[in-house]
Amino acid sequence: MELICPAGNLPSLKAAVDSGADAVYIGFQDDTNARHFAGLNFNDKRAAEAVAYAHQHGTRVFVAINTYPQVSAFERWQQSVDKAAQLGVDALILADIGLLDYAAERWPELRLHLSVQASATNPASLRFYHENFGIQRAVLPRVLSVKQVEQVISESPVEIEVFGFGSLCVMVEGRCLLSSYATGQSPNTYGACSPGSAVRWKETPRGLESRLNGVLIDRYGEGENAGYPTLCKGRFQVQEKTGYAIEEPTSLNTLALIPDLMRIGVSALKVEGRQRSPAYVKLITRVLRAAIDAAKKDPDNFSVDAEWMTSLEQVSEGTQTTLGAYARPWQ
Amino acid sequence: MKKSAPKLALGPILYYWSKQQVEDFYRDIADTAVDIVYLGEAICSKRRLLRGKDWIGIGEQLQARGKTVILSTLTLLEAASELSALKRLCVESPFLVEANDIAAVQILKELGKPFVTGPSVNIYNSRSLKKLSEMGLHRWTLPVELSANELARFQQDRPENMETEVFAWGRLPLAYSARCFTARAENLQKDDCQFRCLDHPDGLLLSTREDEAFLCINGIQTQSARTVNLLGETGRFIELGVDVLRISPQSRHTVDIIERFSQVLNEPQSPERFNTELESFMPTTECNGYWKGEAGMDQC
Numbered sequence: 001m002e003l004i005c006p007a008g009n010l011p012s013l014k015a016a017v018d019s020g021a022d023a024v025y026i027g028f029q030d031d032t033n034a035r036h037f038a039g040l041n042f043n044d045k046r047a048a049e050a051v052a053y054a055h056q057h058g059t060r061v062f063v064a065i066n067t068y069p070q071v072s073a074f075e076r077w078q079q080s081v082d083k084a085a086q087l088g089v090d091a092l093i094l095a096d097i098g099l100l101d102y103a104a105e106r107w108p109e110l111r112l113h114l115s116v117q118a119s120a121t122n123p124a125s126l127r128f129y130h131e132n133f134g135i136q137r138a139v140l141p142r143v144l145s146v147k148q149v150e151q152v153i154s155e156s157p158v159e160i161e162v163f164g165f166g167s168l169c170v171m172v173e174g175r176c177l178l179s180s181y182a183t184g185q186s187p188n189t190y191g192a193c194s195p196g197s198a199v200r201w202k203e204t205p206r207g208l209e210s211r212l213n214g215v216l217i218d219r220y221g222e223g224e225n226a227g228y229p230t231l232c233k234g235r236f237q238v239q240e241k242t243g244y245a246i247e248e249p250t251s252l253n254t255l256a257l258i259p260d261l262m263r264i265g266v267s268a269l270k271v272e273g274r275q276r277s278p279a280y281v282k283l284i285t286r287v288l289r290a291a292i293d294a295a296k297k298d299p300d301n302f303s304v305d306a307e308w309m310t311s312l313e314q315v316s317e318g319t320q321t322t323l324g325a326y327a328r329p330w331q
Numbered sequence: 332m333k334k335s336a337p338k339l340a341l342g343p344i345l346y347y348w349s350k351q352q353v354e355d356f357y358r359d360i361a362d363t364a365v366d367i368v369y370l371g372e373a374i375c376s377k378r379r380l381l382r383g384k385d386w387i388g389i390g391e392q393l394q395a396r397g398k399t400v401i402l403s404t405l406t407l408l409e410a411a412s413e414l415s416a417l418k419r420l421c422v423e424s425p426f427l428v429e430a431n432d433i434a435a436v437q438i439l440k441e442l443g444k445p446f447v448t449g450p451s452v453n454i455y456n457s458r459s460l461k462k463l464s465e466m467g468l469h470r471w472t473l474p475v476e477l478s479a480n481e482l483a484r485f486q487q488d489r490p491e492n493m494e495t496e497v498f499a500w501g502r503l504p505l506a507y508s509a510r511c512f513t514a515r516a517e518n519l520q521k522d523d524c525q526f527r528c529l530d531h532p533d534g535l536l537l538s539t540r541e542d543e544a545f546l547c548i549n550g551i552q553t554q555s556a557r558t559v560n561l562l563g564e565t566g567r568f569i570e571l572g573v574d575v576l577r578i579s580p581q582s583r584h585t586v587d588i589i590e591r592f593s594q595v596l597n598e599p600q601s602p603e604r605f606n607t608e609l610e611s612f613m614p615t616t617e618c619n620g621y622w623k624g625e626a627g628m629d630q631c
Contacts, residue, residue, distance in 0.1 A: 068453055068455035068456075069455060069456050070455055070456060070477070070481055070484075071455075071456050071457055071481060071484035071485055072481070072484055074456045074457075074458065095453075096453070096455060096456070096459060097453075097454070097458075097459040097462050097463065098455075098456045098457070098458030098459035098460075098461075098462065099458075101458055101459075101462050102458065118433075118453075119432075119433075119453070120433060121407065121408055121409060121432075122408045122409075122413075122414050122432075122434050123414065124408075124414060124417075124418075124433075124434035124435075124437045124438055125408075125432065125433040125434045125437065127437055128433050128434075128436060128437035128440075129433075131437075132462070142509075143407065143409060143508065143509035144409055144509070145409075145509075148409050148410060148411075151410075151411045170508050170510060171506040171507060171508045171553070172407055172506070172507045172508065172509075174453060175406075175407075175451055175453070175506065175507055176505070176506040176507075177475065177476045177503070177505040177506060177627065178505055178506050178546070178553065180476045180621075180626065180627055181476075181503065181505050181555055181621075181626065181627035181628050182626060182627075182628060183626050184620070184625055184626035184627075184629075186476060188453065188455070188474075188476065189455075189476060213626060215539060215543065215545060215628075216539040216540055216541050216543065217539075218540075219540055235540060236537050236538060236539060236540065236545065236546075237537070237538045237539070237540060237542070238516045238535060238536070238537050238538075238548065239516055239535065241516070242540060245512065245515065245516060245537055245548070246510075246512060246553075247510070325509035325510070328520075328521075328522060329520055330509075330510065331509045331510050331511065331520070331521040331522075
């Protein structure tokens with residue numbers, strides 16, 4: 001099982017490569033990728049340096065061009081595909097049917113991975129992308145239990161990559177419009193969820209308030225830790241009860257599941273977080289590398305090292321982690 | 332480009348209603364001016380008060396009354412059993428099938444059956460539409476987050492014989508999850524949900540901590556609290572060559588809503604006279620931001 005790590009800039013890429021990632025995934029500096037944040041991602045020069053550095057160290061580079069191009073912007077997404085192909089990257093991570101069609105036609109030799117943003121959760125969907133565009137791997141949305149992932153793998157025509165650590169999307173990726181409903185900008189159309197430009201913080205007599213385009217996402221009392229107002233992790237009212245109606249601020253952490261994921265045939269474990277710092281990337285890569293190596297060596301006696309767990313929890317949202325949909329009770 | 336008025340479609344019931352309520356609902360629908368009726372369960376495979384044969388029975392009755400019937404399919408497929416059920420439905424359906432996931436597209440293509448797609452199939456550009464057209468797609472629904480201007484670009488080179496549908500009335504389908512938020516609100520686990528969706532025939536309102544109606548929980552689906560209402564855009568629909576307008580069912584007033592749409596389509600000059608009445612048919616307030624190229628919740 002490979003370890004796939006995120007890089008939002010060259011120092012992060014080097015941190016991932018140096019700490020034992022099998023592959024690193026990056027994006028270009030615009031809305032063609034799903035981490036379209038100011039100051040993040042790679043211009044042409046940096047992307048070339050990134051590929052050179054990774055390849056020198058035997059690490060592969062994947063480029064995510066995984067948002068959905070609209071009619072008027074399609075050409076720009078095509079150009080991103082061309083640019084990535086010409087950089088000599090090892091795979092493209094795509095979601096849009098039209099763009100997959102273009103990439104398969106224009107660069108038939110280039111390896112294609114299906115992005116999690118394509119929302120493919122089952123063997124029939126995977127067959128669609130494999131037969132039509134020759135994808136060789138798919139990243140599964142964070143909605144399946146371990147048993148369901150196993151069933152998908154048993155009938156999948158392609159390699160399966162799953163999320164192992166990082167911010168947790170509660171909704172099926174590629175089909176969540178909550179952010180565009182509130183702000184006009186969503187992962188699909190803009191490459192960002194709950195974008196920073198829409199966030200406002202305000203101290204009020206009732207507490208510190210976080211808003212997204214005017215919508216109150218949360219209000220913090222004294223002593224409460226305020227988190228980034230990701231829409232699905234705010235506190236809301238349902239039937240007169242106030243709480244985390246959708247999900248708490250938490251990160252996905254599959255450390256305990258690593259031997260199971262290997263046993264069922266997962267090809268790659270993906271770490272979320274191109275928006276995070278080089279120090280974060282270094283820490284996560286180191287811990288997951290150690291965990292995967294330990295599980296490979298002796299899967300039956302694998303146990304989660306206390307230091308790994310503490311390290312990961314410290315950098316998690318709300319300093320807590322979850323197994324997410326991999327475990328039925330979460331659902 | 333065609334310039335005739337769009338037809339009216341009634342989307343699948345997105346909530347969980349009793350069998351009696353569903354049967355009564357479609358008995359009323361049979362008398363309305365709606366041209367196309369989507370039937371079946373698109374949200375949760377645990378909702379089984381009506382089985383395949385029940386839906387087909389309702390479909391046959393509606394067909395006998397001149398309606399075009401389409402069977403809808405599940406949007407989020409997780410278990411292998413859900414995929415098997417989808418396959419069976421695609422094989423056995425006597426009606427056209429609406430794909431709400433690429434799995435259904437693939438299965439219908441393999442069967443050589445033509446199909447339509449609902450709003451959760453991501454078609455964001457003409458090349459995607461063309462590719463699916465080659466596989467048997469003959470009507471697609473514009474993703475709800477795309478605007479009228481974007482649709483205009485699609486329409487400029489839409490594939491031959493491709494029809495376009497727009498979600499014109501109802502709470503917007505916004506997201507799907509492995510988690511059931513209705514069960515969560517009731518402090519239950521999904522595997523023991525006790526079918527609480529039955530208690531919420533129009534979903535469960537989610538408000539901000541300052542009581543602003545924001546979202547609507549419907550099992551594993553999240554909808555907008557606000558109702559999209561594009562009745563005032565009839566002129567634009569005709570200009571853009573939109574073929575079908577989708578009205579999403581709600582537990583009350585659906586027949587009245589269809590009636591008003593039908594009246595306006597026949598007399599496109601006067602949608603405003605129904606504004607106040609239509610507002611009274613909405614669970615909260617209205618929005619049209621997506622259609623206007625703004626945040627979905629806005630009313631422009």
